[in-house]
Amino acid sequence: MVAPLLEAGALQGRTVAFDADGTLWRGDVGEELLRELIAHDRLPHHRGRRDLYQEYEARVAKDPADGYAFAAQVMEGWEEAALQSYCRDFFERAIIQQLFPFTRPLLRALADAGCEVWVVSASAVWPVVPGAAWLGVPAERVIAVEVEVEGGRLTARSKRPVPCGDGKVELLKARGVRPALAVGNGNLDEPMLAYAERALAIAPFGQDNGLVQAAARRGWPVQRG
Numbered sequence: 001m002v003a004p005l006l007e008a009g010a011l012q013g014r015t016v017a018f019d020a021d022g023t024l025w026r027g028d029v030g031e032e033l034l035r036e037l038i039a040h041d042r043l044p045h046h047r048g049r050r051d052l053y054q055e056y057e058a059r060v061a062k063d064p065a066d067g068y069a070f071a072a073q074v075m076e077g078w079e080e081a082a083l084q085s086y087c088r089d090f091f092e093r094a095i096i097q098q099l100f101p102f103t104r105p106l107l108r109a110l111a112d113a114g115c116e117v118w119v120v121s122a123s124a125v126w127p128v129v130p131g132a133a134w135l136g137v138p139a140e141r142v143i144a145v146e147v148e149v150e151g152g153r154l155t156a157r158s159k160r161p162v163p164c165g166d167g168k169v170e171l172l173k174a175r176g177v178r179p180a181l182a183v184g185n186g187n188l189d190e191p192m193l194a195y196a197e198r199a200l201a202i203a204p205f206g207q208d209n210g211l212v213q214a215a216a217r218r219g220w221p222v223q224r225g
Helices: 003-007 029-039 052-062 064-073 080-098 103-112 125-134 166-174 187-195 210-218
Strands: 015-018 116-124 142-145 147-150 153-158 181-184 198-203 222-224
Touching (some): 029 052, 029 064, 029 116, 029 125, 080 125, 166 187, 181 187, 187 210
Parallel strands (some): 116 142, 181 198, 198 222
Antiparallel strands (some): 147 153
């Protein structure tokens, strides 16, 4: 779906924005990291709390932005440099094999066309950055859930807006970015895709979520995989 735009030069030197989870790779890096840290009791301010993931799911069901912020807030107490190192290992160990087959060739082709690629995710920033870096996207072009950092350690104070739904658009606008193309896979990506000049929805075969339905209404192409 992107190849014709590249061949026609429509994206040459332009900006392209991708969601991360379910768009660049299968699964959700933020959720997988949270499950691992809970299982190994690696959350300094929540030792012994085995119900944290259930609380996260309940929050997401009620208010996605609150739930995604919570998944980052519970990292409170980690030294940021240590968490960054942990997440580099985590991505290589647990996520890299979940990349979609088209991901690396596509981002390489975009880079060759002089495109500026952004990754905009509702997951916590620390596991997203290594994935973006592995695909050639620098940390300064990653928008994801963050918290305030004091003395090198994470606090429980989340930065707003959370990059989901309209928050993705707000954060792109704050950086002066309007994508020539936006790519996403979920309902909360629809505002970002609508904001871009062109849109592409990613969907597994046989799964028609709200974004696929929106794509049908809006005339957006859908990449199955």
